[in-house]
Amino acid sequence: MENRSDVVASVVLAGVVMLVGAPVAILQASGGDPTAGPWWLWWVCYAAYIACTVATVWVTESGHRGRGTWLGIAAMTATGIAVYLLGSPGWTAILLVLTAAIAAHYLPWGPVLAVVAVQTLVIPLPSLPGAPPWELILGAAIYGGLQMLSVAAVWIQLRETAMRRELAVANTELRATTALLAETSRTAERLRISRELHDVVGHQLTALVLELEVAGHHAAPPAREHVARARSLAKDLLGDVRSTVGGLREQQPPLRAALELLVADLPRPHVHLAIDEELLLEEEQAATFIRCVQEIVTNAIRHSGAEHLWIEIARDDAGGATLHAFDDGRGAARFVPGHGLSGMTERFEQVGGGVAFDPAGGFTVDARVPAR
Structure with missing residues (x-):
């Protein structure tokens, strides 16, 4: 389930990132100019953002979380802001939300909040000057809230994943302990039964064999033959008891x-x-x-x-x-x-x-x- 969720999240992330460039390509194909600066510079920053995202996820998921992850998130933040500032205000700001979500997945809470704060402060810049203050504040608040929602969603998902992992570990430890306790109980019971067979039944049969041997010396035919057969049966039974005791003690x-x-x-x-x-x-x-x-x-x-x-x-x-x-x-x-x-x-x-x-x-x- 965890792996399936990761795959779905990766596919959705890739789809959203790719869709950001679709309106720009469509407007440019129809003769429009959807960028605030040179169109080629926007595409360079957009490609750099995609490359930084892929590299950050790949490096971190490969088990090399550390300086590479920090540099990758920083590069994503810088290129994402560049794509937003060089493009038309609106849909490109979604990249800032994605950057916040990825940062929440890999970084501690302090740097994540710093990323959110920096990106939120950038939101009003394309509308300056001329926009009323309330519009600038509202736009920053909306996208700041969206970033915090994505961060909160990621943190909740990580917490649930960690709890499922710890539950699986606890379940494994409990099952191992249960198996060992059950085997210890079975072993103790086998040893108790084997001791009872040896100390009670075994000793009684040994005494019976000796009594029958003495009776065989004093009995006269034809009773002597019956006593001899009874002694032989008692000895065989004693051997069976000893074999059973040995089997109980050596059971795997x-x-x-x-x-x-x-x-x-x-x-x-x-x-x-x-x-x-x-x-x-x-x-x-x-x-x-x-x-x-x-x-x-x-x-x-x-x-x-x-x-x-x-x-x-x-x-x-x-x-x-x-x-x-x-x-x-x-x-x-x-x-x-x-x-x-x-x-x-x-x-x-x-x-x-x-x-x-x-x-x-x-x-x-x-x-x-x-x-x-």
């Missing part, structure tokens, strides 16, 4: 189900999950992978701007387990691991493994835990 945690629940219904990015069906993990290793995937998904939601995230968990040739995750986001020009990635490294080191990060060309995580 449901890693696939937990991870599928963790990444379900994410609006963005779309997670592609692949897990080796033959992979065997201990409970602590499974918990490490669940927390690792949670951190990867959280970072992709908050920082990458990615459309897709691929996560692959498989068994390697040495019997260990590997995780390979990568996305198609913007990556990180200056990579400094935060608390989440540092915690991920510590988790893998605690189970004897390791993890490596590659922020170039998207974000890649490679991790491994040794064989059980």
